[in-house]
Amino acid sequence: MSFKNIFGLCLLAATLVACAGAKSAATVAATPTAPGGGDPLQYFVGAWRCFGGPPGAQPNKAIATYTLKNGVLREQLVVLPFPVPGAPPEPYELSVLTSYDSKNHQYVNVELDNHANWSVTYSKVRRMGIQTWTDHLTSSGKHGIGETSRVSDDVFVSVALPTTNRKSQPDFRSQCRRWKKAGGTGTLGNGTVGDEGTRTPDPLLAKQVLYQLSYIPRVH
Amino acid sequence: LRTALVLMGLFSVYVVPAATQSASGISEMRYYVGTWSCRGGMLARKPSTATATYTIDDNILHQWVDVPAQGTMKQPYVLASSTTFDAKTDRFVELGIGNDGQWWVAYAKPSGANGEVWMDHATASGRLGRSQTIRINQNTFTTTGYPTATSTSPSFRVTCHR
Numbered sequence: 145m146s147f148k149n150i151f152g153l154c155l156l157a158a159t160l161v162a163c164a165g166a167k168s169a170a171t172v173a174a175t176p177t178a179p180g181g182g183d184p185l186q187y188f189v190g191a192w193r194c195f196g197g198p199p200g201a202q203p204n205k206a207i208a209t210y211t212l213k214n215g216v217l218r219e220q221l222v223v224l225p226f227p228v229p230g231a232p233p234e235p236y237e238l239s240v241l242t243s244y245d246s247k248n249h250q251y252v253n254v255e256l257d258n259h260a261n262w263s264v265t266y267s268k269v270r271r272m273g274i275q276t277w278t279d280h281l282t283s284s285g286k287h288g289i290g291e292t293s294r295v296s297d298d299v300f301v302s303v304a305l306p307t308t309n310r311k312s313q314p315d316f317r318s319q320c321r322r323w324k325k326a327g328g329t330g331t332l333g334n335g336t337v338g339d340e341g342t343r344t345p346d347p348l349l350a351k352q353v354l355y356q357l358s359y360i361p362r363v364h
Numbered sequence: 365l366r367t368a369l370v371l372m373g374l375f376s377v378y379v380v381p382a383a384t385q386s387a388s389g390i391s392e393m394r395y396y397v398g399t400w401s402c403r404g405g406m407l408a409r410k411p412s413t414a415t416a417t418y419t420i421d422d423n424i425l426h427q428w429v430d431v432p433a434q435g436t437m438k439q440p441y442v443l444a445s446s447t448t449f450d451a452k453t454d455r456f457v458e459l460g461i462g463n464d465g466q467w468w469v470a471y472a473k474p475s476g477a478n479g480e481v482w483m484d485h486a487t488a489s490g491r492l493g494r495s496q497t498i499r500i501n502q503n504t505f506t507t508t509g510y511p512t513a514t515s516t517s518p519s520f521r522v523t524c525h526r
Contacts, residue, residue, distance in 0.1 A: 214430070214442040215463035220421065237422035239446035245465025245488070252488070254459040254467050258423040260450030262459050264467055264486070281469070281486055283457075 185217040185242065187294065194221070196302070196318020208320060217242040253277060265290070278308060298322040389449030389456065389474055393418075393425045395499060402429075404507075404522030410435065416524060424448050427460070449474075458482065479505065483513060493519075502526070 188210040195203040206223040219240035238257040245252050253265040263282040267275050273294040279287035289305040304316035396418040405412045414431040424446050431441040445460030454474065461467045468487040472480040479499050484492040495509040503526040508518045 213428075214440050216442045216444050216461065218426075218428075218444060222422070235422045237424055239424050239426060241444045241446065241459070241461045243461050243463050243465050248465070250465070252461060252465045252467055254446075254461050254469075256424065256446040256448055256457065256459045258448050260448050260452070260457050262457060262469065264459070264469065 185212055185244075187297075188212075188217060188219070191323040192300075192320040193323045194318055194320040196316065198316055199314065203318075207323070215243050251275075251277075389451065389454075390420060390423045390425060390447075392449075392474060392477070393447060393456075394420060395477070395502075396425065396427075396505075398526055400505075400524040400526055402522050402524040404520065406520045407518060414522075456480065 197203040223236040277290040429443040442463040447458040469485040479497040
């Protein structure tokens, strides 16, 4: 439906010289190989329970679901604000698409939320389990840095800086734990649940469970 | 991937005036929801085929286009995008990326049930084009692409059937 809809067909068309903004399909290359083989983005595939927020604030809860196909990682992150009595909770959703630009040896991340905030972000290949993302273009015009660290196979944490000055104080921290239990039994965000059962990559189920969890009273 | 920033985005939601948060315009895009078989490509070249899938969740239209390896292609091409309606500026915004890392940001004004005209705002290559999508009927749409914002000579065309 959009320009780029055909942009893809344009690329495939042969040979590929350009349609607007396009480059040769010959440059469509594989992502870097993970130490154990395969696509390093595979780490994220599945569903994660996340919590986080600005320092000192009550953390928000979210469910992030990742799928990976032919080199494009898709993340859907769904957050339901704590419901206001008498008003339906308005879900917050953010869609994140990630792939690897082999020409420039960097990952590219495009994000769009359902309030029309967006960003384009780059990251060089990660080192020591840490991946640093730098804003290239944003809807707000403000550029910051995000750092994601893989603590283990089942936990990663993120820190955000409000500017590209690495000495600035983080204004956001979050932690995501791999969700291994469909229809999990614990509360979200205490960092101790979801350690048993089978993994679920089902975003619809994730949203349903998140919706239910949103009604669990907060502990103040 | 950048969940920290993601949730920071959520935080910003709370400080946006409620009047600016409507995203009802995305309902115009419900036409596309489903799976489409597409055929087309660069004009004057042999057309190629692709499958496009659209879903809508929480006011975001998700597009996923699979182009199987064909012709001289050595591997499949995938393109994905997200679209929502920005009530503050009264326009749709779309961000997309291919599996080669090429990305774009494009805008389109609401135009009712007939289709959209997308103007590139920024792309990985720096080249800015435009495209026009026309809904021919409930089951067919076409998209025509132009290499620049003002060009009258199309560079590619694709037709999709539900």
